[in-house]
Amino acid sequence: MLRIHCTAQDLLNVTVADHPAxxxxxxxxxxxxxxxxxxxxxxxxxxxxxxxxxxxxxxxxxxxxxxxxxxxxxxxxxxxxxxxxxxxxxxxxxxxxxxxxxxxxxxxxxxxxxxxxxxxxxxxxxxxxxxxxxxxxxxxxxEWPRLVSGFHAETAWRSRVIAQQGLQAAITSLAPGTRWRGTTLEAELPRDVEITLHGQGIVLLPTFFWTRHLLAAPQPDGRVVLVHPAVTPLSLHPLDPADDPLVTLLGSTRAHILGLLVHRRTTTDLARQLTMSVSTASTQTKALRYAGLVHSRREGKAVWHACTPLGLDLLVQSSAGQSR
Incomplete structure (x- = not known):
């Protein structure tokens, strides 16, 4: 049995990973x-x-x-x-x-x-x-290109579950037998593991190769990474990015940007990750913003971008369509 003893602060600090590992x-x-x-x-x-x-x-x-x-x-x-x-x-x-x-x-x-x-x-x-x-x-x-694509679809769906159904539903759906007892998270495990958190929080990280029980990885900064099987197996994601309906609709660059913007990023962040100029990244986010898929906000000298609910729905529906 896995038991993770959380404080109220840990439950406020539950996040979804922003990249695969x-x-x-x-x-x-x-x-x-x-x-x-x-x-x-x-x-x-x-x-x-x-x-x-x-x-x-x-x-x-x-x-x-x-x-x-x-x-x-x-x-x-x-x-x-x-x-x-x-x-x-x-x-x-x-x-x-x-x-x-x-x-x-x-x-x-x-x-x-x-x-x-x-x-x-x-x-x-x-x-x-x-x-x-x-x-x-x-x-x-x-496998990395389709693993990254699958990761963004998975985390978009998980983020939406948290927003619509709450943290309890999002975490208890990670694997069969996962449940809460007060502020203690319990999950089925072949051995006994006890972890006590002190407010740094939990990071939810989907994996595409492990298909069994939850795995908990305490980190040096005090957080615990909770590794869980992805809802859609890697084998059901397209071998060729061109087979992805989202790529067909938006083009590969904009589809990639939309996936990255499940988590807030600046224009500079996007340019760095996609090895393009800042002006090109700005042009791409502008097109997504006009389509209602991304919203942008200036904070100081930086412009931050993130998916709108419509953008998240598009990512989730794209993933669901690939798995059928």
Whole structure:
């Protein structure tokens, strides 16, 4: 059983993640590959990925269990792979040892390679870097465009549930068996995990490779990332962005911008993320604003943009249409 003890402030600080996390998805993909009870919709991905998995990536199986157990330093919720890898390689010795002790106590075998990682052996950590790079190339990189598209549709829908039905409905619908007892969140889990929060809040993060129970990842800043299976599996999202009805309607750039604007962003933020000029980003948001899909507001020198209810509905309906 998972129990997360929240304060009133934590419940005021529940947010939806604003980007998918490539290293987290990589870890969850390795966990899923070790299971034999994958859903039918994921079967093709499982067979293809398991058959061609590079030898260099296989050491990660020693760190990640099919029950969702793994060291938290291995999958920081960063937006970019290289940024996340840099964070992994900079993990302190104390944290590495503490996390490896925790996952081994939860059932992972103590192997010579894990002992070498705990001792910060240079060769072992070079093998870890090679494993993460090889695993990312094989499992994540080719899926990333539709994973990002699916992520934006999922978080738009989840944000709308919070707005229309409230926080209780949004969180209890994350996975079967999830419930509230007062301000304590309970969820089914193969082992007992107790987490006590102190006001920093919860971040809801959908995943497209893990399809089972909720996973809770406490962060160094005091928040907990609550990882939950996406409503629409990755296999039901289009292989080609051109097959996305939202892309057909708006064009790929504006569809991407609309997905990003599930969370407020400035014109400069959009330009940076889409590697375009600020003036081009401004022109694109202007077109979306005239269509009633985005609203904009100037605060000081920055102009902030976000989806309107119509824009959110369009994202949600696009995702629902792809899954039928």
């Amino acid at each position: 490539p290293l987290l998805e990589l870890s969850l993909a390795f966990m899923a590959l070790q299971r034999r009870d994958v859903p039918p919709a994921q079967g093709r991905w499982w067979r293809r990925s398991a058959k061609g998995l590079p030898r260099a990536a296989r050491p990660l199986f020693q760190l990640l269990s099919p029950e969702g157990v793994g060291p938290l330093f291995l999958d920081p919720p960063t937006e970019g792979f290289e940024e996340g890898l840099e964070s992994v390689l900079a993990t302190s010795r104390a944290r590495v040892r503490a996390e490896l002790q925790r996952v081994c106590a939860a059932g992972l075998p103590v192997t010579p390679w894990l002992r070498s990682l705990a001792d910060l052996d240079r060769t072992a950590w070079q093998e870890l870097e090679l494993a993460l790079r090889a695993g990312y190339r094989h499992l994540i990189r080719r």
